[in-house]
Amino acid sequence: MLPVRAVFQKEVFDNFRDRRTLMTALVMGPIFGPILFAFVINLSVKQSMTDAAVALDVPVIGQEHAPNLVDFLDSQNINAVDAPENRDAAIEAVKTGQHDVVIVIPENFGEDLRNMVPATVEIVSDQADSQAERDARRAQRALSAYSQRIASLRLAARGVNAGVMRPLNIDVVDVSTPSGRSAMLLGMLSYFFIFALLTGGMNLAIDATAGERERGSLEPLLCLPVKRDQLIFGKILATCLFMSMSLALSLVAFHIMLQFVPLEELGMTPNFGPREVLIAFFLLVPFTLLGAALMTLVASFTKSYKEAQTWVSIVLLAPTMPILVVSILMVRATTTLMLVPSLSQHLLLVGLIKNEPLVALDVAVSVTSTLAAGILMALVCARLYRREGLLV
Amino acid sequence: MISVNGLHRSFGDVKALSGVSFDAKDGRITGLLGPNGAGKSTTLRILYTVLTPDQGSATIDGADVVTQSLEARGKIGTLPHGAGLYPHLTARENIVYYARLYGMDCALIDEKVQDVIDQLDIRDFADRRTKGFSQGQRTKVALARALVHGPQNIILDEPSNGLDVMAIRSLRELIRSLKEAGKCVLFSSHVMQEVAALCDEIVIIAEGQVALHDTPDGIRNTTGCDDLEEAFVKAIQTVGAS
Numbered sequence: 001m002l003p004v005r006a007v008f009q010k011e012v013f014d015n016f017r018d019r020r021t022l023m024t025a026l027v028m029g030p031i032f033g034p035i036l037f038a039f040v041i042n043l044s045v046k047q048s049m050t051d052a053a054v055a056l057d058v059p060v061i062g063q064e065h066a067p068n069l070v071d072f073l074d075s076q077n078i079n080a081v082d083a084p085e086n087r088d089a090a091i092e093a094v095k096t097g098q099h100d101v102v103i104v105i106p107e108n109f110g111e112d113l114r115n116m117v118p119a120t121v122e123i124v125s126d127q128a129d130s131q132a133e134r135d136a137r138r139a140q141r142a143l144s145a146y147s148q149r150i151a152s153l154r155l156a157a158r159g160v161n162a163g164v165m166r167p168l169n170i171d172v173v174d175v176s177t178p179s180g181r182s183a184m185l186l187g188m189l190s191y192f193f194i195f196a197l198l199t200g201g202m203n204l205a206i207d208a209t210a211g212e213r214e215r216g217s218l219e220p221l222l223c224l225p226v227k228r229d230q231l232i233f234g235k236i237l238a239t240c241l242f243m244s245m246s247l248a249l250s251l252v253a254f255h256i257m258l259q260f261v262p263l264e265e266l267g268m269t270p271n272f273g274p275r276e277v278l279i280a281f282f283l284l285v286p287f288t289l290l291g292a293a294l295m296t297l298v299a300s301f302t303k304s305y306k307e308a309q310t311w312v313s314i315v316l317l318a319p320t321m322p323i324l325v326v327s328i329l330m331v332r333a334t335t336t337l338m339l340v341p342s343l344s345q346h347l348l349l350v351g352l353i354k355n356e357p358l359v360a361l362d363v364a365v366s367v368t369s370t371l372a373a374g375i376l377m378a379l380v381c382a383r384l385y386r387r388e389g390l391l392v
Numbered sequence: 393m394i395s396v397n398g399l400h401r402s403f404g405d406v407k408a409l410s411g412v413s414f415d416a417k418d419g420r421i422t423g424l425l426g427p428n429g430a431g432k433s434t435t436l437r438i439l440y441t442v443l444t445p446d447q448g449s450a451t452i453d454g455a456d457v458v459t460q461s462l463e464a465r466g467k468i469g470t471l472p473h474g475a476g477l478y479p480h481l482t483a484r485e486n487i488v489y490y491a492r493l494y495g496m497d498c499a500l501i502d503e504k505v506q507d508v509i510d511q512l513d514i515r516d517f518a519d520r521r522t523k524g525f526s527q528g529q530r531t532k533v534a535l536a537r538a539l540v541h542g543p544q545n546i547i548l549d550e551p552s553n554g555l556d557v558m559a560i561r562s563l564r565e566l567i568r569s570l571k572e573a574g575k576c577v578l579f580s581s582h583v584m585q586e587v588a589a590l591c592d593e594i595v596i597i598a599e600g601q602v603a604l605h606d607t608p609d610g611i612r613n614t615t616g617c618d619d620l621e622e623a624f625v626k627a628i629q630t631v632g633a634s
Contacts, residue, residue, distance in 0.1 A: 006492035010481075017480040017521075216476030220534065223440040224493045225466035391442055 003226040007234025011204060012241060021203040025242045029199030030250035033192030034257040041261045058139055059083030061090055062105035069105065069121075069146055076142040087122070094124050100132035101125040101139055113150075189353070190346040193250055193284055194319045198291045200246020201239040202312055205295035208235040209390070210308035219391055229382040232296070236378055239292035244285055251277045271355040279358070283348050286367045287319075289374030290341055294318075297381045300390070322346075338365040341373050393418050393576055394439060394545055398448035401434055408434040410600040411448070416578040416593070418544070421571050423591035424580040427628060431600040432580040433473055436549050439578070440470045452545055466494070469543035471551055475534040479523035483514055483533045486522060490537040508536045512566065528559035535566070546570060548579035552586055564590055588620045596624060598631040 015021045060080035063070050070080045083102055084090045090102040104122040112119035121143055125136035152162040212218040221231065255277050295312050302308040319342035326343060333347040344366035351358060384390070394416040401409040409431045416422035424432050437443040439450055441461040450457045455464040477486050484505060491501045509518050512532050517525070522533060531551065539546070548567075552560050567590060570577050581587050587594055588608055596604040596611075604611055604627045608620060615623040 003493055003495070006489065010478075010489045010492075013485075014478055014480050212476075215479075216472075216474045217478060218476075219442060219472040220470060220475045220490075220538070221493075222442050223465060223468070223470040223472060224490065225462050225495065226493050227462065388443060 003230040004234040004237070007231055008237045008241075011207075011235055011238030015204055015207070015238070015242065018203070021207075021242075024203055025200040025246050026249060029196035029246045030253050032199075033189075033196055033250055034253045037189070037192065037254070038257050038261050055079055056135060056138060057081045058101050058103055058135070059090070059093075059099055060103045060105065061085075061087065062107065062109065065107055065109045066105045069143075072146045072149075073139075073142055076145070078139060078142055087124075090124050094126055094132075097126075100129070101135045103139060103143075116154075189254065190349040191320055191323055192254075193247060193280070193349070194287065194291075194342060194345065195316060196250035197243045197247040197284065197288060198295070198316050198319070201243040201288070201292050201295060202309075202316075204235070204239040204242055205292060206299045206305060206308040206312055208232070208239070208296050209300040209385075210302050210305050213391065214305050222391070228385045232382050232385045233378065236289070236292045236296055236381065239296065240288040243288040243291055247284055247288070248281055251280055271353050276352055279352060280349055283352070283363065283366070284345050286370040286374070287341060287345055290370055290377055291315075291319075291374075293374055293377035293381050297377060297384065300381065300384050318342075333362070335359075335362055335365055338362045339369045341370040344370065394422075394450070394452050394547075394578055396435065396439070396448075396450045399435060399438060399445045399450060400447035401438065401443065401445050408600055409438075409445070412597065412600065412602055413448075414595045414602055414605050416545075416576050418576045419571060419574045420592040421567060421577045421579070421590055422593045422595060423587035424578065424595050424597060425584070425587050425624065426580075426582065426597035426603075428582060430597045432582075432597055433549055435597070436547055436578075436580055437472075439547055440468060440472070441465055467543060468545045468547055469538035469541065470546075471531075471534055471538050471548045473549040474553075475531075477522040477525070477530060477533055480521060482519050482521050483525075483529075483536075484509065484518045486533055487537045487540050491540045494541040496541055504540055504542075508540045511539075511569075512536045513562065527554040528556060531555060531559070531563070535563075539570075543575075545576045546578070548577070550580055550582070552581065552583065560586070584621045584624050596627045598628040601631055603627040603631045 015025075054077075056078045058073070058078055058080060059082060060070065060073075061083040063080050063083075073080055080103075084093050084099075087104050090099070090104060093099045094102055102124040104124060106120055106122075109119050109121070123136050123139055123143070125132045127133050127136070151165060155162050155165065209218075212221065222228065255272055255274070258272055295315050298311050298315055299308040302311055322340050322343035323346045326337070326346070331337065333351060337347060338344040344362075348358065348363065348366055396412055396414050399409045399412040400407075412431065412435055414422075424435065426432050434443065438445050439452065439457060441457050441464060444458055452464040452467045455467060457464045477483075478489070481489065487505050487508065488501060491505055492498075496504065509515055512535060514529070514532050514536060517529055522530065525533070531554075535548075535551070551563060555563065567577055567579070571592075591608065593605070593607060594611060595602055604614065606614060611620065611623050611627070612618060615626045617623040617626060
């Protein structure tokens with residue numbers, strides 16, 4: 001039996017018996033992402049649902065000065081309720097969080113309106129609070145609509161067509177597909193997948209050097225008539241297998257989870273059926289070699305299992321960096337960007353979910369560059385494994 | 393047959409070995425004796441190729457440990473200091489793993505593993521996971537996996553460490569039976585009695601040099617001490633004084 005195969009088989013077998021490794025690889029990594037995702041989606045669905053559909057209670061000071069306005073608000077599903085007695089009390093109430101939004105109608109509102117002087121209405125709210133800010137915006141929209149209506153009525157009373165007030169009729173034609181809109185939200189998926197993939201191999205990668213050394217099993221292993229390259233490659237391959245399993249599970253978990261999340265209510269139809277799961281697996285799987293080699297490399301510098309865990313956890317964050325930069329800069333996918341591992345997987349995955357056709361060249365560049373980086377990293381690992389200091 | 397020629401090795405400023413030479417012949421048990429830090433482990437580590445010497449050379453059945461390290465490793469069975477097992481694997485699986493890495497014929501592995509399990513008397517716990525094994529059980533399994541490929545040369549680094557009386561007795565029997573089979577056994581120890589009870593040849597190392605290399609009787613004659621322990625102390629002091 002080839003040494004690489006013997007090492008690979010033993011590592012896989014050994015780790016399948018290790019409950020801790022199995023838990024991280026097959027449960028924690030794959031499940032963590034979908035649960036967090038379902039939570040975030042449900043929250044945003046709930047947030048958008050509150051708009052318009054649900055009646056908003058807003059305390060209004062000086063309701064008696066503007067009965068028509070109060071009626072109008074009522075027609076917009078905004079109920080004017082009892083308010084603090086004056087403006088100062090209202091500001092205080094908003095500051096302490098007792099009310100989110102308070103509308104203040106001054107005494108001279110009716111008079112100003114009659115005299116054609118712009119009549120002041122105040123909206124008191126804490127704009128730093130996102131819930132309050134949304135309510136305030138809704139109140140503001142209602143008030144603007146009221147203002148428009150009065151303006152139209154005034155022009156009509158003077159025999160002027162209300163259209164003169166609207167020289168432009170701006171109409172936005174939204175060509176985004178429902179799957180396109182989902183891509184924005186599902187963009188973070190790619191990181192979850194890479195995270196799950198890396199978590200799956202974490203314990204194996206640590207075990208290969210720091211773990212074996214701590215257990216005292218490294219020295220007898222190195223006394224065997226086997227090249228160290230063979231040992232390390234066997235270990236890296238076993239790590240790759242665990243990472244692939246973790247990846248496959250997390251993809252399937254997401255596919256199942258999406259059936260239970262009301263994405264349609266957000267106007268999204270994610271394109272993530274069984275075919276996409278399969279394609280996503282093949283797009284992401286080349287990353288396992290790079291991930292496994294990188295983690296093994298980092299772990300081989302450390303002195304103990306604990307220390308290795310700390311450092312390897314940092315590796316979990318490394319693949320986010322390119323994704324983060326590109327998300328902030330809103331860069332479009334180009335073939336050059338496909339040279340960057342983790343980023344190329346992210347961009348291809350987003351395209352896949354948007355239901356855009358995959359460009360063969362992009363896929364080829366992504367797979368080749370990621371595999372090349374992985375092989376290079378594995379060679380660096382083997383080189384480090386050859387040094388004498390490995391044992392000390 | 394293991395030959396060691398003028399080994400030098402330093403770790404930073406610390407000189408661990410300064411010219412160690414000796415031969416360990418087939419069919420004989422050679423004991424490497426010396427106080428803690430004398431350079432026993434460093435010598436053995438160079439022999440099983442995890443360390444390289446700064447100067448000098450060593451061969452195992454003619455294979456140089458530096459230039460032909462893979463070949464040299466194939467000719468030895470090793471029990472390094474504190475050899476660890478894989479806790480999730482059974483004793484048998486631990487041994488099979490090493491048999492595979494020695495490149496043994498797959499068809500023969502099961503049979504050879506069973507042989508070594510019988511030879512070392514580990515049948516009772518052969519199919520239990522090694523997690524929770526006693527030190528004695530652990531050492532036996534580690535020895536079994538070092539011997540599974542039937543090496544001609546056997547290197548043991550302080551094999552009796554942490555063993556109880558019964559375990560030490562069975563270890564001695566095993567070492568004697570290896571000698572009967574014509575093997576070359578080299579082991580290190582800092583316990584005089586153990587070496588005296590077992591060895592045909594004793595190499596006393598102190599401060600990185602060979603202080604004495606002789607048979608137990610020869611050592612008694614040279615130092616003029618009847619008691620080997622006295623002889624040991626005297627030999628070490630001679631090196632310290634020079």
